[in-house]
Amino acid sequence: MNNKFIVISGPCVIESEDITRIIAEKLKLELEPFIKSGAVDFYFKASFDKANRTSINSFRGPGIEEGLNILKRIKEDYSFKIVTDIHEPYQAALAAEVCDILQIPAFLCRQTDLLVAAAKTGKLLNIKKAQFLAPWDMSNVVKKVRDSGNDKIMLCERGTTHGYNQLVVDxxxxxxxxxxxxxxxxxxxxxxQKPGGNGTSTSGNRDYIPYLAKAAVAAGADGLFMETHVDPSKALSDGPNMININDIPALLSQCIAIREIIECQNN
Known part of the structure; x- marks a missing residue:
């Protein structure tokens, strides 16, 4: 891992190849100055399947075969490194053919077979801390991956369950x-997020994103994961807690400035 600030961003799910390309094109335009200057290490994220939607009727994505083909074309056409979620062990090797990072969803971070399969690909893993786990419990997750022969691991904080339909960040x-x-x-x-907050779908409050992002960087976070869309109100998954692409450059500039202050204080 290098010392660049890591940025993982893209739509929650592949809604279609057209809208995924529109988002990729916009991200490339908005983040090009940060990438070219060497300020960030950027990865484009989109899921081929959202297997943990609130309702059985919710949109899940195009599936693994079509989804990975779309991500492969995005990777080639925009020179992006790619991140996607996997939910089952068999998906690890298939996703590793296209993706630079395999992401383990929070609800699945204790699933041993999934972790072992992901580890054996040799890919960098971004493992989300479960909403129900204490942060120190992630040491057991890390050990499973390392004992499976892979030390290329990132851990991801995404809030902790606090009562019903409520997350808090420590x-x-x-x-x-x-x-x-x-x-x-x-x-x-x-x-x-407010998981299940809309009854048959998740709600959330995107107004809090900038405050939490800056606080996390001040606390020492090595990068940010931010799902985004050109029109979050029309997103087919997690729209209420997405950041609009237009708002990313200003927030990223502030976060990089905070990181530089922290690094100066530590040196």
Missing amino acids: MTSIMEMHKNGCPVIFDATHSV
């Missing part, structure tokens, strides 16, 4: 998870 969890010797990413968008 910024000390970033420091706790750093004790595992892994970079820690902050998921600034899922942290403002």
